[in-house]
Amino acid sequence: MRKLQRREFTTLGLVSGLTLSVGVPMARAQDNPMPPELRDAIERQPFSPVLGNSKGDVTLTEFFDYNCPHCRTSVPVIRKLIGDDPHLRVVLREWPVFGESSEFCARASLASVKQGKYWQFHSGLMAIRGRAEEASAMRVAQEVGLDLAKLRRDMRSADVEGHIAQSMALGDHMGLMGTPTFIAGNDALFGKKSGSELKQLVAQARKDLA
Template structure:
């Protein structure tokens, strides 16, 4: 407790004083009450240091998050970009991979649909890896499982775009209706939805999202760049160009 209070005191005093090393040198001689007094005195005399301390804390947290993201990209790159259990659109041998985390009940994911389609059309060397990440509702989970199961009938891409184009909520009834419209065998689909590879894909999506500090959909990963939220086509294209330059 004493050391924690000392650290807090140093954090508060640091923006104002170069005497922090001296304070640290006398750590063992300061009582807990004296440390509290020093922190309180610093706050009362210079209330603006609270804001400075908060900014510093936020910066430290950001640096830690960025380090964790970089570590995940380094150690789990193959799982992220080359998972054989993930759907791939575009050029399977493309020189740049874009990974999208999405939810079929996310309105911003649906707004990203034409952006991703335009990128696929404009760039013949792009690989797009879809990570089904159903986090918004039980209907989202049902839709994700159905989409992944549609791979067994070679209709993932068609079914995916149809689900993304649907303006209502993805629930069991609406998902099955769309499945029928794209020509899926419903009995087989419902059976394939229980397969281990469906569970494994969603589980890995959860793990990767956590490691990359992804907290919402859509989110895109291109090279070393993580783009949360709805990007413009220009932003995606710029990230792809940056990743491509790093590969050269």
């Protein structure tokens, strides 16, 4: 358990000294609220994929990588959370920290947003056995019916570039430990988490943000 490091990151429009508490006891969350500028940067970037209720009362954000084994196990957990909680808004932040193959998959996945098939493609990438890389990602893209030529063009778009750059910046700014990291309200959890643990995180966020 630790607090995130204090970093100055002016290119995101954040002020210096913003902090987020990770793993602090839930009872203390109100004493260390997330600054609104940081919350907006995490939850409200226009091109970030949103699942569940887009107008939900609380947002759960996951920072993930397609080559992170624990991130892969979170897919059915997130799906069930959304099914059980009609007021939950989920933001998926592509954070490719496992090298060039992960970056290719993140770019392709974000590009699929422009064809309205993000969740199908995301789920397919997470189901890849072995390393997710260009060849396996494009096979999944074909299987879910994406226009492959358009996908490759959109991978170089400003929207895709901006999402990945902001995820990298936020990870550095907050001193995130790795993937997956789940953030809701004023608190976050790192590593493989059960549905009940994430429900508790969301419940505390609702209490803090009420």
